[in-house]
Amino acid sequence: xxxxxxxxQLEARAHRTLxxxxxxxxxxxxxxSPRAVERAWRLVTSLRTLLAFAxxxxxxxxxxxxxxxxxxxxxxxxxxxxxxxxxxxxxxxAKQPWFRAWTEGLEALGDALEGLYLSRDPECRAIVNEAIKxxxxxxxxxxxxxDWRSSLAKMPD
Amino acid sequence: MPRCRIDIEASPTFQRLLREYQRRYPRTRxxxxxxxxxxxxxPEHAAHATPLIGFGRRVWKYRSKHSDLSRGARGGYRIxxxxxxxxxxxxxxxxxxxxxxxxxxxxxxxxxxxxxREALRAASSHDAQNGG
Numbered sequence: 001x002x003x004x005x006x007x008x009q010l011e012a013r014a015h016r017t018l019x020x021x022x023x024x025x026x027x028x029x030x031x032x033s034p035r036a037v038e039r040a041w042r043l044v045t046s047l048r049t050l051l052a053f054a055x056x057x058x059x060x061x062x063x064x065x066x067x068x069x070x071x072x073x074x075x076x077x078x079x080x081x082x083x084x085x086x087x088x089x090x091x092x093x094a095k096q097p098w099f100r101a102w103t104e105g106l107e108a109l110g111d112a113l114e115g116l117y118l119s120r121d122p123e124c125r126a127i128v129n130e131a132i133k134x135x136x137x138x139x140x141x142x143x144x145x146x147d148w149r150s151s152l153a154k155m156p157d
Numbered sequence: 158m159p160r161c162r163i164d165i166e167a168s169p170t171f172q173r174l175l176r177e178y179q180r181r182y183p184r185t186r187x188x189x190x191x192x193x194x195x196x197x198x199x200p201e202h203a204a205h206a207t208p209l210i211g212f213g214r215r216v217w218k219y220r221s222k223h224s225d226l227s228r229g230a231r232g233g234y235r236i237x238x239x240x241x242x243x244x245x246x247x248x249x250x251x252x253x254x255x256x257x258x259x260x261x262x263x264x265x266x267x268x269x270x271x272x273x274r275e276a277l278r279a280a281s282s283h284d285a286q287n288g289g
Contacts, residue, residue, distance in 0.1 A: 056210045056214065059210045059211075103231075114259075115208075118212075118266055125211045128270045129211075131267075132274075135239065145163075155179060
């Protein structure tokens, strides 16, 4: 799949998620309405689809501009979902099953954003990858690896 | 039998952060024992393993509970580590609690990876000089 195609699909999925988030606001006014609950779950499905699409293998070939664009899309989605989660929590809906799924989606978006912030910085990306290459060539397998349990145990309290 | 070895001593920054958290929160060590026990068995899946995009599955983020604040993995500690799958070695380079920061700036990761590279290079040349 080309980078342009990846970006188009991701953009379409992000916009779909943003639209679903708007519809899901109905749950704030009518928490018991079956239609509102269905919309709350549709947002979850949409979020999961978006997140599944944003795998490192698909995003890594994108250049800095592409990654910048993806980051902005994710940030928009994250902001909108954060707002929705906060409002739902204020209305005492935090124990609803869909609420838990929303917060999991929010967390996953936050994780994806964290990686994106790092990788869309071309200088950081280049320096880290270069450092890793050098690390490989320094033959770390020949260096003795201390047992991590002993290392932790000998730390002062 | 662990699937990878974890070197928590190589990164001075990780050591410093670990000491700081251990000083502030007495159960940090126990939380990390729990996390590392799982990570060493399955470094690409355990402890909510997530590869950071852009680094060819070499830089990973893990989540661990934070018992002192009664937080599960979601709101707990984050461990950033460099993973060498070929030699099955993982070097944790950063540790932070979600309550302290939402994410980690690019320049901090950059410095931490450069630091571990220097530390390992120094260890390698020391071994070579001593015939190791």
